[in-house]
Amino acid sequence: xxxxxxxxxxxxxxxxxxxxxxxxxxxxxxxxxxxxxxxxxxxxxxxxxxxxxxxxxxxxxxxxxxxxxxxxxxxxxxxxxxxxxxxxxxxxxxxxxxxxxxxxxxxxxxxxxxxxxxxxxxxxxxxxxxxxxxxxxxxxxxxxxxxxxxxxxxxxxxxxxxxxxxxxxxxxxx
Amino acid sequence: xxxxxxxxxxxxxxxxxxxxxxxxxxxxxxxxxxxxxxxxxxxxxxxxxxxxxxxxxxxxxxxxxxxxxxxxxxxxxxxxxxxxxxxxxxxxxxxxxxxxxxxxxxxxxxxxxxxxxxxxxxxxxxxxxxxxxxxxxxxxxxxxxxxxxxxxxxxxxxxxxxxxxxxxxxxxxxxxxxxxxxxxxxxxxxxxxxxxxxxxxxxxxxxxxxxxxxxxxxxxxxxxxxxxxxxxxxxxxxxxxxxxxxxxxxxxxxxxxxxxxxxxxxxxxxxxxxxxxxxxxxxxxxxxxxxxxxxxxxxxxxxxxxxxxxxxxxxxxxxxxxxxxxxxxxxxxxxxxxxxxxxxxxxxxxxxxxxxxxxxxxxxxxxxxxxxxxxxxxxxxxxxxxxxxxxxxxxxxxxxxxxxxxxxxxxxxxxxxxxxxxxxxxxxxxxxxxxxxxxxxxxxxxxxxxxxxxxxxxxxxxxxxxxxxxxxxxxxxxxxxxxxxxxxxx
Numbered sequence: 001x002x003x004x005x006x007x008x009x010x011x012x013x014x015x016x017x018x019x020x021x022x023x024x025x026x027x028x029x030x031x032x033x034x035x036x037x038x039x040x041x042x043x044x045x046x047x048x049x050x051x052x053x054x055x056x057x058x059x060x061x062x063x064x065x066x067x068x069x070x071x072x073x074x075x076x077x078x079x080x081x082x083x084x085x086x087x088x089x090x091x092x093x094x095x096x097x098x099x100x101x102x103x104x105x106x107x108x109x110x111x112x113x114x115x116x117x118x119x120x121x122x123x124x125x126x127x128x129x130x131x132x133x134x135x136x137x138x139x140x141x142x143x144x145x146x147x148x149x150x151x152x153x154x155x156x157x158x159x160x161x162x163x164x165x166x167x168x169x170x171x172x173x174x
Numbered sequence: 175x176x177x178x179x180x181x182x183x184x185x186x187x188x189x190x191x192x193x194x195x196x197x198x199x200x201x202x203x204x205x206x207x208x209x210x211x212x213x214x215x216x217x218x219x220x221x222x223x224x225x226x227x228x229x230x231x232x233x234x235x236x237x238x239x240x241x242x243x244x245x246x247x248x249x250x251x252x253x254x255x256x257x258x259x260x261x262x263x264x265x266x267x268x269x270x271x272x273x274x275x276x277x278x279x280x281x282x283x284x285x286x287x288x289x290x291x292x293x294x295x296x297x298x299x300x301x302x303x304x305x306x307x308x309x310x311x312x313x314x315x316x317x318x319x320x321x322x323x324x325x326x327x328x329x330x331x332x333x334x335x336x337x338x339x340x341x342x343x344x345x346x347x348x349x350x351x352x353x354x355x356x357x358x359x360x361x362x363x364x365x366x367x368x369x370x371x372x373x374x375x376x377x378x379x380x381x382x383x384x385x386x387x388x389x390x391x392x393x394x395x396x397x398x399x400x401x402x403x404x405x406x407x408x409x410x411x412x413x414x415x416x417x418x419x420x421x422x423x424x425x426x427x428x429x430x431x432x433x434x435x436x437x438x439x440x441x442x443x444x445x446x447x448x449x450x451x452x453x454x455x456x457x458x459x460x461x462x463x464x465x466x467x468x469x470x471x472x473x474x475x476x477x478x479x480x481x482x483x484x485x486x487x488x489x490x491x492x493x494x495x496x497x498x499x500x501x502x503x504x505x506x507x508x509x510x511x512x513x514x515x516x517x518x519x520x521x522x523x524x525x526x527x528x529x530x531x532x533x534x535x536x537x538x539x540x541x542x543x544x545x546x547x548x549x550x551x552x553x554x555x556x557x558x559x560x561x562x563x564x565x566x567x568x569x570x571x572x573x574x575x576x577x578x579x580x581x582x583x584x585x586x587x588x589x590x591x592x593x594x595x596x597x598x599x600x601x602x603x604x605x606x607x608x609x610x611x612x613x614x615x616x617x618x619x620x621x622x623x624x625x626x627x628x629x630x631x632x633x634x635x636x637x638x639x640x641x642x643x644x645x646x647x648x649x650x651x652x653x654x655x656x657x658x659x660x661x662x663x664x
Contacts, residue, residue, distance in 0.1 A: 058579070086544070097538045 004149040005031060007134060008160040009142050009167040013039045016143040019163035020045045023147065026159065031146040034138040053122075057115040064110025068103035134171070142166075176506040176648055178640045186640075189633025196626020200311035203622075208300040215303065305378060306617040312377040313613040318627035319368055320465060321489075321605045322635050323361030324482075328490025329354040330421055331454055332521075337424075337447040343517050345659040346509045349648045350498050352425050354490075356642030357635050359421070362414040369410050369465075373403045379613050382471045394471050401471060406464055413457040420450040432651040440654055458483050466605075469612035473551045475540070481532040482608075488525035488570070489601040492594045494518060497639065499587050506648055512585040513664040519584035519593075523574060526597060529604075530571040555607055558616045562603050569600030602628065 010016040016039065023030055030046060043050075073092050076099070081089040088094040120126060138144045145165075149156055153170060160168045205211050333351040336344040372380050381387050382394045382401045394401065424443055431439035459479030467478050475481075495518040501507045502515075540548045555563045573596050583589045610618045650656055 054581075097534075097541050100534065100538065 003173045004153065005171055005173050006147045006149055006153075006156050006160060007167075007169040007171055008145045008147065008163065008165040009135065009137070009169070010145070010164060011142055011166050012164075013143060015164040016145070017042065017045055019145060019160070019165065022163055023145065023159075028147050028156070028159070031148055033146070034133060034135070034144040036139050036141060036143070039143075053115060053119060056118050057111045060114035060118075061107045061111035063114075064107040065103055067110065068099070068106035071106075072099040072102060175646075176501065176504075176640075176643045178644050179504070182636065182640060186633040186637035189629045190637070191633075193626045193628075193630020193633055196622045197311065197315060197630060200314060200623030200626060204311055205304055205307050208297065208304050211300045211304045211307065214307075215300070303617065306614045309378055309613040310617060310619075311623040312379055313610055314623035314627045316368060316379060316613075317602070317605050317609050317624070318631045319361070319365050320609075321486075321602055322357065322631040323365050324486035324605075325489050325493050325635075326355050326357040326361055327417060327458075328483075328486040329494055330358060330417060331451070331458075331487065332490055332494065334420070334424070334447040334450050334454070337443055338451060340444075340655065342655050342658040343514060343662040343664075345650055345653045345656045346507070346662075347494065347498060347514060347518075348428060348650050348653070349643070349646060350501065350507070351494060352421075352428065352646075353643040354493060354497060354639050355421050355425075357638045359418050360634065360638050361631075362418055366410060366414055369407060373407055379609075380468055380471075382468060397471060401468055406468075409460060409464060413461050416453055416457060417450075420446065420453075424450075428650060428653075429646060431653065432647075434652060437652075437654055440652075466608050469609055470551060473548065475536055475548070475551075477532060477536055481529075481536055484525060484529040484532050485601050485604050488522060488529050489598055491518060491521045491525055492597045495522060495590060496594045496598075499591060501643070501648070503587070506643075509649060509660040511663065513662055514659075515587075515590065516581070516584045516664055519578055519590055522590075522593065522597065523578035523584075526570055526574040526578070529601075530567065533567065533570075551611075554611045554615070559607055559611060559618065562620075563607055566600050566603040566607060569596050570604065573597075573600075 008019065010019060013035065016033070016035070020030065020033065020042065024045070024047065033042065033046065035042070069092075076095065077089055077092050083089065087098060092099075133139060134146065135142065135144055145160075147156065147160075149170065157168050157170065205214060329351050333348065333355065336348070336351075371377060373383060375383065378384065382397070383403055388395050388398060424446055427439040427443040427446070431437070431443070462479040462482035466482060467474065495515065498507065498510060498518065499515065502510050537552060540552055543549075574593055577589060577593045578584060606618075606620075606624075653659075
């Protein structure tokens with residue numbers, strides 16, 4: 001059996017938001033929504049779980065801070081504690097102010113870069129990746145909602161025509 | 175209209191009464207002459223050492239209290255060791271002593287040390303300790319006084335920024351901010367009187383005002399063109415009057431805007447605020463040199479003005495947040511939602527980090543270069559004020575960083591109150607550390623004088639602020655951004 005989906009296409013984000021709310025209220029499962037720009041509040045209307053990217057970032061920052069601390073401790077205090085310009089390299093704490101800029105930058109570096117990489121991995125983005133937009137207009141000025149069809153094709157088409165869609169298409173998805 | 179709850183009013187009266195009693199006790203219990211100080215030091219010496227050789231003579235008492243013997247300048251190190259050699263101080267001790275250099279007595283010590291006998295030096299030391307102990311209740315009062323006044327000034331600056339930035343979220347909080355700035359005129363008067371008393375030599379917080387010190391101290395004498403009492407007090411008057419004028423007219427225009435038919439008063443306020451911000455940033459910088467940095471007239475730092483600004487700005491935003499939370503909990507702020515609170519919390523977080531940045535920049539640059547004339551400032555603070563010095567960093571940076579980094583926490587009242595209290599106490603400590611080492615040196619203690627001064631000004635602050643809140647409705651009517659602000663959500 002073929003896997004059919006409905007593409008309901010809108011040309012206004014307010015209409016899209018209303019459509020998302022009515023679709024959710026009618027208990028139709030929304031597979032995806034494609035928009036050319038971030039629509040404020042769309043994730044809440046769709047009931048998507050909040051992102052945990054910030055938590056990742058915080059943890060990566062902790063890793064960066066630990067790495068910076070360990071690196072400076074090992075190099076400057078443990079491995080070869082030279083007297084460089086009279087800086088006290090007897091213990092980490094005594095010479096810590098000099099290490100803070102490095103610790104700070106490494107914290108930011110780890111937090112930022114690892115978070116971005118996490119974002120790419122979780123959202124499956126990489127160079128030469130096959131673009132997935134179902135309709136080229138969704139990158140310009142149209143909004144598209146994709147809803148799975150079971151055996152209620154006629155009902156769904158009329159439902160989406162009533163939500164202000166400018167186009168309702170039934171597509172065979174492989 | 176908000177009504178000042180009788181419980182809060184009673185609380186403010188109690189705080190003020192307790193404060194006055196404690197402040198009075200602080201002045202009463204300060205030693206009057208060097209005989210009292212001698213007894214005090216002898217008692218301390220017995221307690222700490224008890225070794226028989228230390229009790230052998232008066233001089234022994236003097237050097238036995240090595241940690242507080244602080245009057246030796248670097249130049250005098252050699253003479254000092256010689257002078258004390260007969261009573262058994264080893265060189266290492268003297269070096270330790272030399273590292274603690276409150277500037278107030280450097281000059282006198284330097285002048286006389288060359289011809290000083292042990293007996294004279296002992297008297298010198300007693301006089302030095304006497305001055306520190308006599309300064310203590312004054313300093314405690316001064317720290318609390320300037321802290322609360324600068325909080326209301328910081329709120330005024332934050333308010334002006336919101337006006338000029340045409341912020342869409344904050345107009346529902348404007349009357350809260352205006353209420354808090356109502357403390358500014360009251361605080362300014364008390365503060366100005368205190369400065370006048372300093373000029374009349376009733377207290378000795380600012381040693382550059384002492385003609386004897388200026389006569390013997392070339393470094394201070396060279397600064398006399400700037401650091402002289404008439405110029406200094408005129409500057410203070412101009413600053414305080416300027417800030418208060420802005421407060422007065424800004425509030426007046428804001429109230430007039432409520433009943434107006436056009437936005438004329440809003441526009442007036444916009445221009446006034448922009449002018450005030452220019453005036454503010456210049457005067458704030460000079461104010462920090464005059465009122466705080468000149469306590470240590472041998473020392474200077476170029477980013478000190480911003481550092482002081484960041485300290486009282488974060489305290490100010492925290493105060494706005496705490497007052498808002500209180501009024502909200504009493505149901506007086508209908509249109510304030512958790513998004514407004516969330517925004518205030520973000521400012522608390524951001525300005526806390528900003529304070530830390532400036533704190534660290536100032537500290538690290540001086541620590542790294544380690545130039546003796548600058549580094550004494552931090553040597554005193556780290557040796558003598560170790561816990562408050564680093565404790566302030568924990569309270570003002572580490573704690574808010576870990577608490578306020580979480581978005582959900584920034585909307586929870588009790589979390590914010592907790593973070594806010596820690597931030598306010600931390601910044602009180604910050605001002606304490608800026609002022610105390612130059613006035614009382616190693617004689618610091620957070621005791622009755624200090625706590626009573628805080629209580630007095632806290633009571634006064636609560637009384638003035640919440641009285642001002644009852645005078646006008648807490649929601650501006652015709653502010654062009656008020657509708658947006660009412661529906662603000664983040």
